[in-house]
Amino acid sequence: MVNVPSPAISIVGRHNSGKTTLIVKLIEELVARGHDVGSVKHHSHKGFDIDYPGKDSYRHREAGASETVISAPGQIARMKTFEGEAECSEIVRSMPGHDIIVVEGYRKSGLPTIELMRSGNEADQRVAEAFALGAERGWTLGTDFTQIAKSLFTSEGERIEGAEEALDGILCGDGGRSGQASVGETGAPQTAEDEKDDIHPDFEHKMPCAGTVAIVTDIPRAIEAAAAYGIPAIGLNDTAALADFVEKYFVRPRVTVVIQAGGESRRMGRSKATVPFLGRPLICRLIERLSPVADDLVITTNEPDNLTFLHREFPQLNIQLVCDMFTSRGALPGLYTALQAARNPYVAVVACDMVFASGSLVVAEALCMNETGADVVVPVNKHGFEPFHAMYRRMECLPAVRRALDRGEKRAQSFFGDESVDVYEFPQSKVLEAEPMGGCFINANTPDELHALEDMVMEG
Known part of the structure; x- marks a missing residue:
């Protein structure tokens, strides 16, 4: 977990x-x-x-x-001295x-x-006035508004007569930054350092x-x-x-997590979803790592009968097993199936062989999508895009993916160039902020690679 x-x-x-x-x-x-x-x-x-x-x-x-630590049924409190x-x-x-x-x-x-x-609240009124005058003069939101406040009010909070006119000559257009001149109660220029002792406490x-x-x-x-x-x-x-x-x-945001399990892997020699990893099917590890951030959990597969055991293993999760919508194989058809099956507007799609798949990264991508308004938030590193640990805005991506499929495309990122889709490239620095241990995109394609990853988990 x-x-x-x-x-x-x-x-x-x-x-x-x-x-x-x-x-x-x-x-x-x-x-x-x-x-x-x-x-x-x-x-x-x-x-x-x-x-x-x-x-x-x-x-x-x-x-x-x-x-x-004080613990009781349903409650816990911690008191620490430092x-x-x-x-x-x-x-x-x-x-x-x-x-x-x-x-x-x-x-x-x-x-x-x-x-x-x-x-x-009188203090709020004074702050609002200083805030408004700064806005009128075009000072940035990062301005030190204490300069404005000092020019408008005495240290007792009284309004200074003629302060607005005096403000016109303040700061030489530098927006109230430290070291620039401002106007004191007498109208004489003062520096920010001079003001520290008598600034009204509302503004500091x-x-x-x-x-x-x-x-x-x-x-x-x-x-x-x-x-x-x-x-x-x-x-x-x-x-x-x-x-x-x-x-x-x-x-x-509400997120559907889709784990793409596919079916038999030629290089692995069997289904990656059910291949043993540390004594359990590999898919179980992915579910345990990603279900805490899933408001809805979907597994796309062409072998649903072989994965019904997951309903018994995770009865609390209401996992959907969804068959691939296309008989043709390829990453893009699988992505289309994932988007169609999702119940939420944000869809995280993760490959089932990503042993270190990260719930924290899923959350970071979803919050980035919120902040930027992007339709795709996809990690980018020296290897290029990582479309199978990415976030997709369902309704905006579905038609673009469909158009790419109709052109005969197979690669997941082939729809990124669609003019209707806004793609945000999530850099490695942000990936490491979300998951400092890294390794999110490591996958296992062969039995030897899988055993090496087992050893890595055991050692670390």
Whole structure:
């Protein structure tokens, strides 16, 4: 069983913006839609506890245990003592298997962030004004908006008279970057270094940034700024619209995983699906590695009767055994069968002899398809395309594959040049991000190769 990384997004804002209320509503909506949601709360003050004096687990930690796990039927909690603060990325990596993790805070985590600005919060109103003026002047979303905020407000948060006019001469078109001049409360130029001591706390590290993907707000000026930057502005109380946005771009997409088992392999001397690997049919290894990321699992084969044992072996998976639609052999006819059999819009197609097939790579490809809008996400390395560990958008690829078949094509990638299909080449660097151990595309064509891979698994 693989630990599939969970995609994550952060909801950020200033104190009293209403982050927790918004997140609770978002989680409720996503769960109601059938998604498995994890959550992380960033507690900004040092020290908190989920236990209290007198309980046995508390006594364990008081005695000096650096880590204590409290386990009960249906629940588990872990308390660990260490120096410093855990990185958000480490926390997210420790929470695999969720469709989405919603993080409260951790603005500097590197996660995509949704910025909350509420009209009832004065700090949010000041931030929205600075955000809007930056947008009007064409400063990039990565601008240090603390420069703008300093020019608009005193350190007590009072509006500076004539600040908008003074802004016209700021920064010489450099967008508020460090070391450029800005205007202080008296109108005299100051550098970013001069401003550090008297910047209002609302603005320090609490402004929209390059990682901001959406704004949730009821402030008109913030809505204007979001439009100028080309990012969506979602109504403060429109939980359904927020869930739609998160679901479309960040939730792990619904994926049909198709394992192409074919039939007798001439070089192997028998069916690859049923050839023994570490004492079990090879197809069982593929199912165990890929089923955790499959919302629907299909095996295409021309020997379905020989694979019915899989229903007994994996009764919980509702595996579909689908016969090849074409009598002619070839990779492209098999791909067409896979796309036709799938029940979900995203289809991961994997060959049954890929011993190190990766569920994590399947998820990474699906999220990439979400992000890019591509119709095919296919790994590319020095050997070329790897179409049998790739992701396909079902309805967009089916007609293009059919056209290629009608031309007599047999190779899987022969439809990639179709003008209706947008192909994203997934580089080796991203493959290794998803699966650091690599080896995803190694396959076994002969008994000797299979034995060598068995030895590799046993050794490592």
